Structures are given as C-alpha cells and as structure tokens.
Amino acid sequence: MSIWFTSDLHLRHARLVEIRGFDTEVDAHDESILDALGVAVASGDQLWVLGDVTVGGRAAEDWALRELGEFAQKRNVELHLIPGNHDSCHPMANRNSHVRQRAFLDTFASVQLFARRKIAGRTVLVSHFPYTGDHTAEDRGVKYRLQDEGDWLLHGHTHQSGVLDPSVHPRQIHVGWDSWRRPVHVDEVAEIIESDSPIP
Template identity: 45%
Template sequence: MSVWFTSDTHFDHALVAGLRGFSSPAEHDAHVVEQWNATVRPGDQVWHLGDVGMGRLARFADTLRQLHGEIHLVTGNHDEPWPGLRQAHKHQRAWLEHFASVQAYARRRIAGLNVLLCHFPYEGDHTGEDRASQYRLPDLGLWLLHGHVHSEWRTRGRQLNVGLDVNAMRPIHLDTIAAEISATRFDTSATR
C-alpha cells in the first residue's frame, strides 16, 4: 500500500476548470480522474486536503466513485462538512459514504516528524487577503501539508502545498514529501 496526498480537485467547478485550461468541468474532471487513477492503486491510501468539489456532494458523487484508493478527507472551505459552514454537521454522514474519514485537520508522522494536515496554510492565500484566518492552525513549529493556495507556492517555510496545481495534476507520494521535508527541514526560510 502506498500513501498519497492531494488537495483542490475542485470537481464540477467551472471557474477552476477554466483557470486550469479546460473547456468544461466535465473535461477537467475526466482529466483529474485519469491522472489520479494512473497514479493511485485501488489499495492505496489518499489524504485529500480539501476543496473536493463545488457545491453539493450530489453534483460530483459519481466522480468520487471512480477514484482509486481509500480516501481520507481533511475538509476545505468548498466542502459541505467544513466546520466553517453553519450547516456542516448535517453533511458528515453523506460524505462518510464516500470517504474513509472526514475531519477538519489531522496529524501524521512523515520523515520522523509530526506533520499536520489542513486545507489552509498557516498563513498566505491565493488572493490578496488571508481568508478564513480563524480556521487556520497556528504555526507552533511543525511541518504542515496543505492546499488552498493553488499555484501560489510549492513550499513556504514549513508549509508544503500538496494541491494539484503544483503537482502536475496528480496526488503526491509520501516518499516525495518525506524527501522534500528532509531536504529542507533545516532551511525553513526557502520558498519554492
């Protein structure tokens, strides 16, 4: 079994599909599924760090059923069970039909270090302002795998963006992340 990380699939999201150069959400989604399934095997584990799709789960549930792997979701601001939404609690059960787990954040051990998983970076955004700052984890010195910023950066200090936009539209393997953390763990000022 391999372990993978990704974020910001944005299924059925016309704006993101256009920004990524696709003529329609259907074309975008088919490409993401193709890239995902060419990378992830059915028995693998995937940590999806949020913004699965746009709108209600029913709009992209069929797309989710096509994806390989046991998928754990760390919710993003576009996901119905994200705790920043007033009605989030009403959507947990439906999303658990498609994901092995659904949570606001998680912690894993990578390269011998505790690493946090959250949709949001500690700081920074792909817009001019830090949105949803009240829902971000505080930077207390741990590495953070995140999404949300799309193509703004790949790494910034101890923040590592696992989103599709900076990873050739594919999930990224645990070993790749471990190597990147190991290579930069003593130089936390670098942004790539």
C-alpha cells in the same frame, strides 16, 4: 500500501476549469483529474484529499462524491477527507456542516478538520489551510487555521503553482492540484522535509 495527498480538485467548477486551461470543458477537466488519480493511486493505497472537492452547491458536490466513491470502490482505494472552505461538511462553508457530514462519510473513510501524521521522522500536520498565505490579498478562514508551533504542514487552499514558498513560510508544503497536477506521494513529501535539515 502507499499514501498520497492532494487538494483542491474543484470538480464541476466551471470558472476554475477555464483557469486550468480547459476552456469551458468541465467534463474534460474532471475526467483528466480522475484519470490522473487512477494512474497514480493503486489498489490498497490511501488518498488524502485536503479539501475543496468541488466549489460547492448540492448538485456538483453530490456528483463529485459519487464519482470519487466509484473510483475508490473500483480501485480498492481508501479515501480520507480534510474538508476545505468549499465543502459543505466544513463549518466555514455551512453552519449545518454536521448534517452534510453523513453524505461525505458515504465516500470517505474519515472526515476531520485536520490530521497529524509522521513523515520522515517528523510530526506533519495536514489541513486544507496553510499557516499563512492565500490566493487573495487577505488570509481567509484564519479562525479555522492551525497555529504554527514549528511542525511541517501539508495544505491546499492557495492554488499556488509552487510547492514551497519560503518567503511566506519555510515549512508549508502545498499539495494542491494547481502545483502538482497529480496526487503527491508520501515519499516525495519526505524528500522535501529531509532536504530541510536533519532531525534534531
């Protein structure tokens, strides 16, 4: 079994489809993402999606959940979701997020606002939001962000093209689609962490 991470798939999101170079071809954008997931993630693997499955809206969200559910079932992949600010099961997106969680649990084995993993011998937190930084002038969703107590953090949300930005934070690893254009393997995350410094 291998473990993979990604975020900000934004399936059915017409505006982001254009930014990602697909003109107005939403279907081509979504197919390219699902194909890339299929190439990387094998039977028995885990895939952690760190939020923003789509941009929101019931029809787009239901379509995305159905497609991801079919992908997981056909390929025997275990999906986990750390919801983002555009997912209706996140309290930032929807004051009745608890009502929508059931729909997400039909697709994902777990839905939780953050998680804790051990990678390269280090505690690594997993969240949609970084400790700091955004793709807007001001950090959004600050009350939903984890406190920085020195642990590494895997995140999405920023849509940045780079994986690490030490000028913003030295231990945030962006696993979003806009950085990688594919899911990120846990060994790649371990390599980044190990290159930082030896375990104290």
